[in-house]
Amino acid sequence: MTIKNTDAIDLIFTEIYKSKNILTSPTSACEKHFTFECVRRYLDISRHLNRRWPYAIRYLQSIYGDDILINVFERFDTTGSTYKNLNDAACGIFFNNTAKNAHIDVELLLYEDFRNGKTGSPAYTTTQPKEKFTLIPYDLDSIYTTLMFYGRAYAPSALYENLILEPGTTYRVNA
């Protein structure tokens, strides 16, 4: 913690979202309280993400590690300012970060939204639609069922890491 007691609120706000504060062990009571403030916010962001994508998150976290959550936390004070609320900010930053990974990763997020009936999420089907579509070369239903099967039992990371993503044919309908 590098804050001085004369620093302005905006500087403190920025410092709160630095991951070093949650990844290093504080020593003084003052540092511990500041760490708690950072941890509290980190967990709040994580809670928003886990509530929206409870099964896809576990898979992605096992594959890529905690960095996928830390990256959202780190960008919350800057990129977050373009969103309207905490949930939109957490999920929006996470989704855009994931879009930079393998194509299947973001597809799993969209598919989980679809399975949960989230308003505005794209529809998926295994029969070729008449509308414009994107072909996903995976059996998303099987993959997602496995993620639910694992997730409900808090399966160890190794199971996710060793998971072979079932090939197949799924169509995302582009409205």
Place this chain on the structure above:
Amino acid sequence: MDMNSISLGVSGDINKLKQFICLHRDTTSAYHGAPIKHFSLGVRPWDRLDNSIIDFCATADFTISVHPVDINFSGVIDMAELANLKKITDSLPVSYIEEDIGIWRNGNLFLGAHQTNPPLNKKSLQTTILNANMAKHFFELPIFLENPPVYSELGNIPFWDFYLELCIQSDCSMAFDIGHYLGYCKSKDIAFAIPDAKHEIWNFIKTLHISGIKSWMWNGIPVWLDQHSDPFNIELMDAFKPTITQAYNTKNILLEMEGSSVEVERSNIDLVKKSLKEVSENDNKKH
């Protein structure tokens, strides 16, 4: 002090106000028996009130305050949003505006649980004084500045010195949130302590806020969370009693219970009433 002169209040958004209007005269409602005579309305700049609500409030038998959650009293204030809030406050018989100091917004982002308390230092003090003065004239209403939830505080001015100076320089009152102050005490590793009766701050404290908190030990330090839905606990009520004894200028006690069940609301109201009765009886014995 005369405990009978203090009214109890509840808070909530527009939907809660609608519910309150229906329930406060219902003889089976916890609000009716209390009685609850004040409502603190949480509004956002884009909220719109139905004409029926506006008409009802114009002749309501309870007082109304407005608690926006978008004014950055310790940062940069968006004047366009302030103007939208004024449209709402102008449409209601608002007694005062109450708002936690600190920052509620980061650009477009409503910070909610990430609302950030100001460091208690000269910079924050000057910014908050300037903004409070501006808002007071803009709204043409009294402003009650609330101490926000504190999990970590890094300034160099003692709590009561900061708020006294803030109230004097801005000519605003203070909404003293007991739970938030308990949090501040934990963040400083000090026991809950309020100034003695002679302290000038009591003259500025016009409303007391009380809401559920969760407290525990974490890595060797006391920590807490602001949980409005939780029942009022012993720690909170133990802090409430000495506070109400000193707060001679307080007009109402606001029970912030957003998200709590009807049972929790009823239990909280009973607890506060019981405490008020105890304080009143002790006061009578002294005299």
